[in-house]
Every structure is written in C-alpha cells, then in structure tokens.
Amino acid sequence: MSENILEIRDLVVQFPSPHGHLTVVDHVSLDVGRNEIVCVVGESGSGKSMTMQAAVGLVQAKGGRVRSGSVRFDGRELVGLSTRQLNRIRGNEIGFIFQEPMASLNPAYTVGEQIAEVVRRHRGASHKEAWRRAVTMLDRVGIASPASRAEDYPHQFSGGMRQRVMMAIALACNPKLLIADEPTTALDVTIQARMLELLKELQRDMNMSVLFITHDLGVVAEIADRVVVMYGAQAVEAAPVAELFRTPRHPYTSGLLEAMPQVALARGQPPVAIPGAVAQSYAWPKGCRFNPRCGFTVPGTCTTEPIELLSHGPALVRCARTEAVQPALLHLSAERKAPAA
Amino acid sequence: MSEPCLKVDDLRVTFDVGHGRKLQAVAGVSFDIKPGQTLGLVGESGSGKSTTGLAALRLIPPTSGSVRLAGTELTRLRRRELRGMRRRMQMVFQDPYSSLNPSMTIGQLLEEPLVVHTKLSKDERRTAVERMLDSVGLSAQFAARYPHEFSGGQRQRIAIARAMMVRPDLIVLDEPVSALDVSTQSQILNLLTRIQAESGTAFLFIAHDLAVVRLMSPTVAVMYLGEIVEQGPSERVYDEPAHPYSAALISAVPFPDPDRRRSDDRLILGGDLPSPLNPPSGCRFRTRCPFAMDICATEAPPPVPIEGGGIASCHLHAHGPKLGGRSLRPFLADHGAIGHS
Numbered sequence: 062m063s064e065n066i067l068e069i070r071d072l073v074v075q076f077p078s079p080h081g082h083l084t085v086v087d088h089v090s091l092d093v094g095r096n097e098i099v100c101v102v103g104e105s106g107s108g109k110s111m112t113m114q115a116a117v118g119l120v121q122a123k124g125g126r127v128r129s130g131s132v133r134f135d136g137r138e139l140v141g142l143s144t145r146q147l148n149r150i151r152g153n154e155i156g157f158i159f160q161e162p163m164a165s166l167n168p169a170y171t172v173g174e175q176i177a178e179v180v181r182r183h184r185g186a187s188h189k190e191a192w193r194r195a196v197t198m199l200d201r202v203g204i205a206s207p208a209s210r211a212e213d214y215p216h217q218f219s220g221g222m223r224q225r226v227m228m229a230i231a232l233a234c235n236p237k238l239l240i241a242d243e244p245t246t247a248l249d250v251t252i253q254a255r256m257l258e259l260l261k262e263l264q265r266d267m268n269m270s271v272l273f274i275t276h277d278l279g280v281v282a283e284i285a286d287r288v289v290v291m292y293g294a295q296a297v298e299a300a301p302v303a304e305l306f307r308t309p310r311h312p313y314t315s316g317l318l319e320a321m322p323q324v325a326l327a328r329g330q331p332p333v334a335i336p337g338a339v340a341q342s343y344a345w346p347k348g349c350r351f352n353p354r355c356g357f358t359v360p361g362t363c364t365t366e367p368i369e370l371l372s373h374g375p376a377l378v379r380c381a382r383t384e385a386v387q388p389a390l391l392h393l394s395a396e397r398k399a400p401a402a
Numbered sequence: 403m404s405e406p407c408l409k410v411d412d413l414r415v416t417f418d419v420g421h422g423r424k425l426q427a428v429a430g431v432s433f434d435i436k437p438g439q440t441l442g443l444v445g446e447s448g449s450g451k452s453t454t455g456l457a458a459l460r461l462i463p464p465t466s467g468s469v470r471l472a473g474t475e476l477t478r479l480r481r482r483e484l485r486g487m488r489r490r491m492q493m494v495f496q497d498p499y500s501s502l503n504p505s506m507t508i509g510q511l512l513e514e515p516l517v518v519h520t521k522l523s524k525d526e527r528r529t530a531v532e533r534m535l536d537s538v539g540l541s542a543q544f545a546a547r548y549p550h551e552f553s554g555g556q557r558q559r560i561a562i563a564r565a566m567m568v569r570p571d572l573i574v575l576d577e578p579v580s581a582l583d584v585s586t587q588s589q590i591l592n593l594l595t596r597i598q599a600e601s602g603t604a605f606l607f608i609a610h611d612l613a614v615v616r617l618m619s620p621t622v623a624v625m626y627l628g629e630i631v632e633q634g635p636s637e638r639v640y641d642e643p644a645h646p647y648s649a650a651l652i653s654a655v656p657f658p659d660p661d662r663r664r665s666d667d668r669l670i671l672g673g674d675l676p677s678p679l680n681p682p683s684g685c686r687f688r689t690r691c692p693f694a695m696d697i698c699a700t701e702a703p704p705p706v707p708i709e710g711g712g713i714a715s716c717h718l719h720a721h722g723p724k725l726g727g728r729s730l731r732p733f734l735a736d737h738g739a740i741g742h743s
Contacts, residue, residue, distance in 0.1 A: 321584060332592065
C-alpha cells in the first residue's frame, strides 16, 4: 500500500481554442496522503479545478485532453483508463461535491433515490438495503427526520441542505478520497461554517482523504493539513498549512495574504492589492508567469526561462529568487502576526 | 450636525407573489448616512439588503416609509421630478459583465449620463470623460474600446467612473467586489476610498463579506430576514456585538491563520433562513437563536441603545440575562462554545 492515496505527476491538460492549444494545467504534481486534507488554492483561471477534473477523466467530455502525465490513485494509474473503468472508481472509491448542488442533483428524483442509486450501482445492494443506507447517510450529514426527508425532492431543500445531500451521495460508498470543488463558495457564511465542521468530522470518522479546491485562504487555514497554491496553470508553492501561512515563500502567496481584507483590518491599514490582472492562458507571460505583477521581478532572471518548482525546507517553491525575496516576505509575515496577538 | 445625505425611515417593500400571498422583503428599515460617509449594509442571501438599496433609490417602488435624499422626500416624487433627482444618486452593481452595455464604447458609456443630466457641449463632455478615466486609473485611450476587452476589475473601474460622471451625492454599491478575484478586489476597494475622499460622495455599501464591509464602513447595519437587527459604529458591532445574529455572523468568518481556527469560539446557528412568506412571529431570528425565550415568540424586540453606540433589537437586553445594552461577549463566554448543528 503506497503512502499516498493520490499522486499526480507532471499533469498537462490542453484545450483547443482559436488561439491554438491552450495549456490550462502545466506540469502539475501533487500528492494527497492517507487521512490528509489537501487544499488547492488559486484564483479564477489558475487551473485548480481543471487539475482535479483531468485527474479523474472529466475534461474529455468538455473537449480537453490530458497531454501527458500520470495520476495514480491507491496504486492504480487513472490516465488512459476507459470511461467504463473510471465509472467503477468515480462515485465509489472517489466521491465528489461541487459548488452548485442544484446543478448536480436530478430534480426529477427524490434525494433518497439518488443516494440509493449510487449504493446499488457500486455495491450491488438490494433496493431495500440501498434505501436504508440512504436514510443512514442523510442522518450522518445532519439532516433532521432523515427517513421522511429521503422522500423529498431537491427543490424542497435549502442551498445548505442540498450541499449536505450532495455530501451524502459522495460518501455513500465510503470513498477513500473525497474531491470537493469550492463546495462552500455558494453558501452563506453561517452555513459554510457548519459545512466545514461537518466535513472535518466526517473526514476523521470515515478515515478518508480530501482534496479541497477553493479560492478562499480563510477556508484553507480552517481545514487544510497541506496546501498547494496555483497560479497560471502551475503549482507555485506547496507546504504544510502552518508553514504556508507563517512563512509564505512565493511572492504570489504572500501577495494573496496581504490582499485579504481581514489581514488589512488586523493591521489597521488599507489592503495591499496585487497590481495588474490575473494571467490568462492565451498569453502566459514568459519566464515566471507571475513576473508582470511581482515586486521582486528582475529582468532576465524572471522573464526568460521557465522557472522550476524546487524544494526549500519543508516547502516546494517556483521562484527564481526565493533566497533573495525571503527576508522581505518574512518581514511581512512578522507584521501580519504582530497585530493579531 | 449636518443634515443626513440619505435618511430612510421605516422603509417597507412588499412583493405580491400571487394567490393573495405577500412577501415582505424589507420589513421596516431605518438608517441614515451623513454626507461623504459610508454605511455598510451586511447580511446573508435573502436578508433584503439589495432590495433595501434598490428601494432607497426608488429603482423599485417602496410600499411604505420615507426616503429623503438631502432633505427631498423621494417616495412621493412624480416621474419627471424623480428624473431630476437621479443625477444625485447612482448605483454600481455586482456584475461588471452584465451592467455595462456591450455595444457601447467606454467613451459612450461614460458620456451618456452627461448627455442625460447636463447641458455640457460635446468637447466638454469628452474632456470630462478623459479626466474621469484618468482618475479611476485607466488610460484615456480606452474610451474607444468596448467592455469585452477589459478584465473584471477594469470593468468595475468603468462602472464606478460612470456612476461618478454626474458627481452624485450618493452611490449605492451592491456587492461591488464580490465577483472579483482577491488579488484585484483591493484595487477597487482602495479606489473607492480615494474617490470618496476626493469627492465627498456618500456610499451605501452592500455586501455579504463582513471583512470587506468593515474595511469600507465606519458604521454598519446588520440585516436578517428584512429587518436591521443591529447597527452602530463598525468597531463596536464587530468587536462587541449585542445581537446573537451579529455575533454568529462575525464568528462564522474563517480567519486566514491556521493558529486561530475558529472551531472553538464559534457560535454555530442551527436551521435555515425561514421563508419570508411566513416569517416567525415575534423576533424573526428566534427560530435559529440559541438563546430564544418565551417572549421572543410573542413580541417583536424593540431597538435598545447599546453601550459604545448604535442599537440592537433583542429581548436579551430587557429580559432573561438583562444585558441592558451591554456587549454579548461576556454572556457568550459564560455559555461556553455554543454549538448545535
């Protein structure tokens, strides 16, 4: 049994476009350990969702293709598997929840039927057993009167409750890995708080690993064991959660933290924006993709050759000037800590 | 004391949803905004905060109540009279992709309010457009280009520029940064702060993001199910909330620091937002309030003045623990971490 439940290596995903083939995931590698919660954080267009979708064979249907790379799940290679083979794993050993629960639920079936279907299909359970499992799962995700609620249709549930139903479907077959793509982004903050508590509790109780995709560093700090930061289709930093927040090593990670309103409030200063706009796949900058927005850019060093992801202490960093920028980033981190104390 | 720029009294907005059913989206809201100041209006989806903003500008008709802009009662104005007032109150919407007409150039978009509301010559208008583009950090050459050529952040600059063209007394900003990436949203927040300092325009800043609202607003009003449950100086409301809903909302926001995970001191709310078609009797928050008492089901709590400024509408101040206008914090600490999910 390998140590990691999921190992993604050098994954490259491309989509055809009028500008030629766009590389939306560019040599991304990431690991999810057993019983570990890994957060992938990034802004729109960073490739965080595409990485996850490509890993489980969901980009082909959208016209994309995995150009190269490897995805090993529980010791098995997923790249190259047929849809039929993938279907035995997806929804069974790998569960999914997405941002918009209403788009993922079938409005014409009761939620009980939708949970039971998964159990019948993957576990060969009888109708009766599957229904019992559905009611158990609804109870497990905190839905009151689960036996009668199982007979209700998705539209009879609120947004937060629908996301719990999605969770019940995702976890019905005791998956080894849960992939959650912005599952709380569409929810109100008080509902999000409850959802995150539930997710942590279920992760512990069911011994599963979680790959959690989000744009919100607050959510990352709340639930992650380890974090991968993406920018411009690449992983730019990966580190254990405490390390990433205490000593971010990539100027983009530090910039994202500095731009957060909460950080500005803690310091009593205006938020510090990252200048310019997020890099786009049809025009990746040469060299470091963050270089046009970075305060530490040196022409030549940062602007010509692709930058490699290298190990620095407990972290992996894609920056040509890691040593040089570290004192400045450490200074900012120390300042962020001070007002909070 | 100067006269308020905007004074809203007991504003109500009721929608007829058919079959004799009425939906009271705004149920008696009062607040005022001084010239050049910002009031933050915060609440979750369905709280009525956007409807309040639209009704304050008479973009939807208020059912009852009073709205005064610089002393002029807006609710009784005839259409022609209202048109004259439109120059003095503008709006910026959440989605800069749908709020700018895609068939007009940036120049035309910015010029249009001047054509409608002023007698400026063509040359004067062009000069004003160029000056405004410059003041929101965009090149004057952009005047000939179309909205689709711009990023989300740039479009929001254009929307703000368009609102500012007629030098309004008040701008209602409805979630102006929530469609933007974190790295760019603070560019817009800082721009708004600068524009307000230069022009003395008052803002009604509506958002669901509590940190953003605090950053932008020295005073804040918290809405729940059509009512303002608490308002006052932001520092007092955020640090010493006097209403359980404000306390829950504030404690639900994840903080970007893994050493300060909120799980321990979080006030978790049970249940969901009740239907506004059939709001709870007495206090509208009582069905989700961990401290609800008998009186909460029968009597609507009156607003109570709070130590440190502002008001809160909660029976805890006169009954039960009789907080008498003091912060809820010590009371919450006595009750330990209150969680039920």
